[in-house]
Amino acid sequence: MSNAVIEIRNLSKIYRDFWGRKKVQAVKSLSMDVQKGEVFGLLGPNGSGKTTTMKMLLGLLFPTSGEMTILGKSASDVSKNEKIGYLPEESYLYRFLNADETLDFYGRLFNMSAADRIRRSDELIEMVGLGKARRRQLKEYSKGMTRRIGLAQALINDPELVLLDEPTSGLDPLGTREMKDLILRLKAQGKTVVMCSHQLADVQDVCDRIAVLFQGELKVLGRVDELLEMRNETQMRTSSLSKEAEEDIRKVLEKHNIKNAQFTSPRADLEELFLRTVRESGERPGRRFSAEEIAASGKGGNA
């Protein structure tokens, strides 16, 4: 597919110890694509292999087997990095530099001109809201501030593809909001975003498609709206109903033999999907679930 920014085929990663003995299989035969212009979410419980997958894509880890291309190039090709921005799980930055110097340093690594570097760091520092702290060394930063400068650093080269490993961790609600806005803005600019997160509400808000990993296996892959759609349920939204209206509707429904009509706000959200996937994966390992199955099991879970 020519539109795929990331293609992963049968990717596996086995962490070995010093003697080459197998320790953990972090990723098992993973195959998926990320399309240009979409926001893709990688979900999964702790230790499910999200970060490992991302690092392999970046060439920070060598896969044990399998193939992948990123922006049409091999993961070990340094030149692909020209168009990639990466926000690591924790901000691995030089703590003795201040915000300005940090951005200047990473800008130089892209061989950006001095004028470009200044312009771009001003923009980014403004954007991540570090204007007041830009001359302070990173070792004095709070966790959230470090995340913010990490994000700025990831965007210094105006990348085509942005990989965000838990972008909202450590951010205050306002920061989280801004981060989501930023991701949507990037999407609007036609960039591709891949993110991992545990903040499911955030993922639900911004992601077009998600993949759920469990113990290194791909369990769910699909469009968020499709995955969350409950096929055996119909949801109706109105302005809030009066008691009489509720009774009338109930009667109409009973005429159609529909008994268990509930009048609550819908609870089926990503959180539920996530919990369900994890639970069922624990019960039935080695299986991948289709969107239908998930929707169907959603009923059971709901009953």
Place this chain on the structure above:
Amino acid sequence: MDFDIRPYNLSSAATSWMMLVGILTLISVGLSFVLSLARNGGSGVAIFTRGLGSYLGDLFSLSLGRIYALTKLTLLEAIRRKALLVFVVFAVLLMFAGWFLTDTNSRPELQVSIHVTFLLTAIAWLILPAVIFLSCWALPEDIRIRSLHTVVTKPARRLEIVIGRMAGMGIVACLVLVVMGVIGAVWIYRKLPENSRSQLTCRVPVFGQLYFFDVDGQPAATGINVGDTWMYRSHIAGNSRARAVWMFRDVNESSIVRETIGTGDEAKTVEGVKLECRFEAFRTVKGSEKSVLQGVQAQYTLSSNPREEAFGMLSQGEALRPVADALRDGQFRNGSERLKELATRVRSNPDELRPADYLGLQNGLAVAGVVLKELKLPALLPVQEKFEAASNSGIALIRVLQINNTTGATDKPPYAEFAESLETLAGGILENADVLHESLPKLEVPLPAFHISEYHEGAAENITVVPRKLRFAADYETLARFLSGIFEKWSEEGKLVEGNAISSGLVDSLQKDASVSPLNAELLVTVLNEQLTAGTLKISDGKLAVVDGRRWFAFFDDLIRKELLISQDTDGWLIEKDLLTDLVSNGFYAS
């Protein structure tokens, strides 16, 4: 392994550096190929080629901008993480070092070296932690706290990261070195009393070549190996005729230094050649505690003896030694006689000498020819040619001897021709004895003896400044020849006499025309007057002459031997004069 010191040569250094790097590269490439094969089996080849390819790709697409970014990062790191605190430590050290170091009044001559050693040690010890910390912070720390992850996900190549980091560390280390060096130099300069500052000028060592003479005074290839040191540091037996001789070829005016010795009232400035050496005494017999503590007495003799150089090689082999000895001692007549005897032996009884003797003789003749040629004195040309001719004739002889030896042929070796060339040479030497004498003067200066302290301390250092104004003891003959040369000529010209007495202007003209130093000129005139009174000299026909028709040479030879040519204030048989200068200005040296 050889320990000879060779002058630094940039191009050969560069070549050997490149060879080393090349070899290391080849080894590491080979090793990684083997490793790749071992790890990955058959597919190892492909993996290896890919790796090599990407490395070469990296090599050719290095970006200076990125390297600079990493270099700058390292510099900032050094500053921000306080690696440069070493400067503070350094400054504190310097501030307080003064208290301890200035108290070296007991050994004033050591002041400079103590200060310099302290400074260099301080710099070395301080630069070490700076560089260690820095190199620990740089890449390993990058890997540990994963800041490298952020860097390698930018388009930075591995090679760029390594080069950038190394360049940064290199610059920091250089900076530290330069700053400390400059501060240290200023500190030392201000700390030292004015008269010892000259010692800060660095010295260019002139290395001599070392020759040994064994306990019988015979040339030996090496000294005695006492077993606990490298062979290049061999020993000579004490209390014997054993000597170690260093030959210096490039000692000239430029080797002379000015130095202040002593402090306070006793300080005096000496101008001369500085001799520095280290000794080690080694005792091979058990002795009483006392004898151990007594230490060892040692002495240098400075000598300039071109004859040793020219004829020393002739002394290989028992049969040839008399010739060599005579020539070396300047007994050219005697040497000529011995050479004639040798020629006779070669002619009448050639087999008495072994082929090795012929080889040694030829070798010695060739060396003599070359050395005489190098002196570039036209007067020596005839003798030099005869040495060459004899050497050539020796080659012809040796060739036949060799052919006979290896092929079993029985060609008659040209003994007669060789003998004849030796006779010609003997004649030439006799004929040119005077020229040889004047062209190859021997000077000898025994320096004050010194003490190598107790041996179990190991080594002792001796630093002597050989003053420029020395009491040089030329050998009798050279001195006598020098003086008689002057007086013979002036006597002929009637320059020596004024009325009935020795000319009053003689002191002046000795200084002006013969370049004799003032003291010597006066001494000479005084002694001449004494001799005139004593009746060994006479004035006849307005000329000063030696009685009994003897020659001036014999007269001066006598004077020196009878130790009459000594001024009141000299304390030996040495004639007080700056003889070196006197002789040089009279053409004894052709430098």
